Amino acid sequence: MKPISVQLYALREQSQNDFDKVLQDIADIGYSGVEPFALFGKTPQAFKAQVEDLGMAVSSSHFPWVNRAELSQVVDVVQGLGLNRAAAGFGADDVKDEDSVKQTIDTINSLCEQLKPHDISVFLHNHFWEFNPVGGELPYHSLHKHCPDLQFEVDTYWAANFGACDPAEEVANVKDRAPLLHIKDGPNEQGKAHVAVGDGVLNIAEIVHAADPDVLEWIIVELDACDTDMLEAVRKSYEFLTREQLAVGRK
Numbered sequence: 001m002k003p004i005s006v007q008l009y010a011l012r013e014q015s016q017n018d019f020d021k022v023l024q025d026i027a028d029i030g031y032s033g034v035e036p037f038a039l040f041g042k043t044p045q046a047f048k049a050q051v052e053d054l055g056m057a058v059s060s061s062h063f064p065w066v067n068r069a070e071l072s073q074v075v076d077v078v079q080g081l082g083l084n085r086a087a088a089g090f091g092a093d094d095v096k097d098e099d100s101v102k103q104t105i106d107t108i109n110s111l112c113e114q115l116k117p118h119d120i121s122v123f124l125h126n127h128f129w130e131f132n133p134v135g136g137e138l139p140y141h142s143l144h145k146h147c148p149d150l151q152f153e154v155d156t157y158w159a160a161n162f163g164a165c166d167p168a169e170e171v172a173n174v175k176d177r178a179p180l181l182h183i184k185d186g187p188n189e190q191g192k193a194h195v196a197v198g199d200g201v202l203n204i205a206e207i208v209h210a211a212d213p214d215v216l217e218w219i220i221v222e223l224d225a226c227d228t229d230m231l232e233a234v235r236k237s238y239e240f241l242t243r244e245q246l247a248v249g250r251k
Contacts, residue, residue, distance in 0.1 A: 002213075004247035005033030005059035007182065007222035010234055015040060023054060029235050030242070030251030033059035035220050036081075044080025055250060059218040060153065060180055062087045066111050066122055075118050085123050085151065085179075086115060092129040095139035104139075105146045112149040123151040123180060128190075131161035131170070138165075144174050153180035155222070156207045162190050167202065171210040179217040181208065183241065184224070194223045196233040198240030208246045219247035 006026055008015060015022045019040040026034055033056050039047050048058055058081045066074050066086040078086050088111065094104045112122050130140040140159075143150060152174045159170040171178065185200030186192060197204060208219065221237045223230065241247040 001245055001248040002216055002219050003032035003057075003059070004238060004241055004249045005035050005057075005218050005220040006031050006234055006238075007035045007037065007062070007220055009037040009062070010221070010223045010230055012037070014231065020050075023050060025231060026234070027054035027056055027250075029238050030249040031056060031238060032249050033057045033218060033220075035060045035062060035222075037062040039063060044077045048081050058082060059220060060085060060087070060123070062089075062125065065089055066115070067107060071114055074115070075120065078120055079118070084119055085121050087125055087153070088122050089125045089127070090130075092127075095130055095132075095134065098135045101134055101139050101142055105143060108143065108147045108150055112147070116149070121149065121151055123153045125153045125182070126155050126158055128158040128161045131159060131165050140170065141173065144177070150177065151180075152178040153182060153220070154178050155182040155184070157182070157184040157186060157188075157194070157202065160188055160202065163188055168206045168210040171207055175210065175212040175215060177215070178211060179215055180220060181211060181216065181218070182220050182222045183207070183237075184222050185237075193225045193227045194233075195226060195228070196223075196236035196240065197221060198237070198244070204241070205244060205246060 011022050051058055064073055067088045074086050095101050131138050154171050156167045159167040184194050185197045185202050186194040188201050226233045242249045
């Protein structure tokens with residue numbers, strides 16, 4: 001079993017009010033790690049120290065996005081957090097046709113080369129639009145095929161593309177370079193809110209087991225929006241994944 005982390009974007013509203021309390025709440029639930037999307041004024045070094053003082057680790061970071069920030073900032077923050085991977089994410093227009101997919105491939109390969117001297121690799125966090133066919137192939141598959149140094153943080157809910165794809169198959173397709181999995185759950189219907197992991201329609205066990213255990217490092221809970229209390233959904237997600245022995249926490 002791999003350690004369990006949480007993408008703090010799930011608790012973005014609470015974080016704006018009291019970020020320290022959010023980190024304490026996550027630690028109290030038993031999470032082994034956190035994945036920040038912002039540091040709310042903290043330095044990378046101070047954030048890392050605070051997380052470690054709470055008994056957790058910084059699993060990965062969505063700040064700053066490597067394709068939306070100055071390279072020097074990416075290097076400073078990633079290294080300050082004690083990480084060796086930087087996140088990339090692209091919009092729907094970046095994979096809408098063959099020309100845009102080609103441009104995105106070129107962008108990713110260039111970023112990988114620029115970060116290589118700093119011993120930092122690039123990982124892609126997907127949305128659902130990478131799973132809409134372009135020229136007879138899913139853009140996600142094209143990126144895997146033509147970006148040999150790219151790693152993957154598979155957002156397994158979006159990889160289902162509202163029933164158009166099998167998320168377990170998509171995880172298996174990139175398992176050779178997928179050290180991170182984003183696990184979320186819900187009705188798998190566009191426009192509807194997510195639910196606590198285990199309360200939706202996705203086969204979470206099948207998805208997790210599709211990864212390569214020799215490559216996978218972290219299971220990361222991410223819920224974009226819930227109709228229920230978000231902290232409770234984050235707690236229930238932890239309880240489900242650890243109870244089903246799909247991830248391991250600190251409790």
